[in-house]
Structure formats: structure tokens, C-alpha cells
Amino acid sequence: MPQSHNSISKTDTFSCIQCGLTVMTYDPDGDRRNHCPSCLHSRHLFDQVEGGPSDCGMRMAPISIAVLRSGDWMIIHRCAQCLELTSNPVSRDDNQLLLMRMAVRPLAQPPFPLEAFGDL
Ligand SMILES: [Zn+2]
Ligand SMILES: [Zn+2]
Known part of the structure; x- marks a missing residue:
């Protein structure tokens, strides 16, 4: 996927909106x-959603897991403000207990x- 629209370098970090962790x-x-990767929370930013109204900057809580055909896990986030849902790939160092x-x-x-299954 081309990422030419952003200028983020490999060494950039952001602070977790939920727990304050500095995240690569x-x-x-x-x-x-x-x-x-610690609490799995995200933040509602424009580049997390393609074509969505988004960009509200609010905290997004992880609410569910989705599994792709490829077997990859996705985290479903829901924005605390606009309730928009997004899906994001799970990283290797994400909190496995929470997942x-x-x-x-x-x-x-x-x-x-x-x-009910007892009657089947
Ligand atoms: Zn966090
Ligand atoms: Zn939002």
C-alpha cells in the first residue's frame, strides 16, 4: 500500500491517548x-479511515477481533465520540492477553x- 501522502519516518513515535505509553x-x-501495543487503544485520525468522516481525534477503544481470509487478525476499534468503526492489523508485539x-x-x-445446544 503506498504511503506517499504522509511524512512519518521510521523513528517517529506517538503517545498513547489511553495509557500514555510512547509508541513507535x-x-x-x-x-x-x-x-x-500495551492497551490496544487508538486515536481517531484522518489517515486511519479511507474516505470516512473521521479526523475527530478522539480515543478509539478496541472492541473486537476480526479474522481475515488470510488468517491475519484485525482489531476493530470504535471511536468514543462519533462511534465510527475501523479495523487495523494486529502487530507482533500487541498485548496478547488483551487480544x-x-x-x-x-x-x-x-x-x-x-x-439450547443440549437439544440438538
Ligand atoms: Zn496504551
Ligand atoms: Zn471519531
Whole structure:
């Protein structure tokens, strides 16, 4: 994906809007990242969404995991202000405990009684 529209260098950092951690803009694999590897929070900025209204700068909370056909995991973020949803690739050093907790949450909290499966 061409990144010619930005001027971010490999050594740039940003501060996590949630926990204050100083985060390298590029992950260990050299891919650009937009969320904190510790708490997985992100920030709603224009270049995180293609063609979206966005750019509100508010905190984006990680709410779910999506798995692509390729097997790659994506984090689904929701903006605290405009409620817009975005998906961002998981990095190698992202908090694996938080990722797993989000991945199993739908199984741990099904919106219907699990006893229903007993009748199948
Ligand atoms: Zn953080
Ligand atoms: Zn927003």
C-alpha cells in the first residue's frame, strides 16, 4: 500500500491517548501501526479511515477481533465520540492477553442460553 501522502519516518513515535505509553509508529515488522501495543487503544485520525468522516481525534477503544481470509487478525476499534468503526492489523508485539480476551468474549458471553445446544 503506498504511503506517499504522509511524512512519518521510521523513528517517529506517538503517545498513547489511553495509557500514555510512547509508541513507535512502525511495529517490529516495519508495518505502520496506529494503536498502542500495551492497551490496544487508538486515536481517531484522518489517515486511519479511507474516505470516512473521521479526523475527530478522539480515543478509539478496541472492541473486537476480526479474522481475515488470510488468517491475519484485525482489531476493530470504535471511536468514543462519533462511534465510527475501523479495523487495523494486529502487530507482533500487541498485548496478547488483551487480544485473547477480546477474541473469546463472544464465546464467554453468548446472547442466548447455552443450554439450547443440549437439544440438538
Ligand atoms: Zn496504551
Ligand atoms: Zn471519531
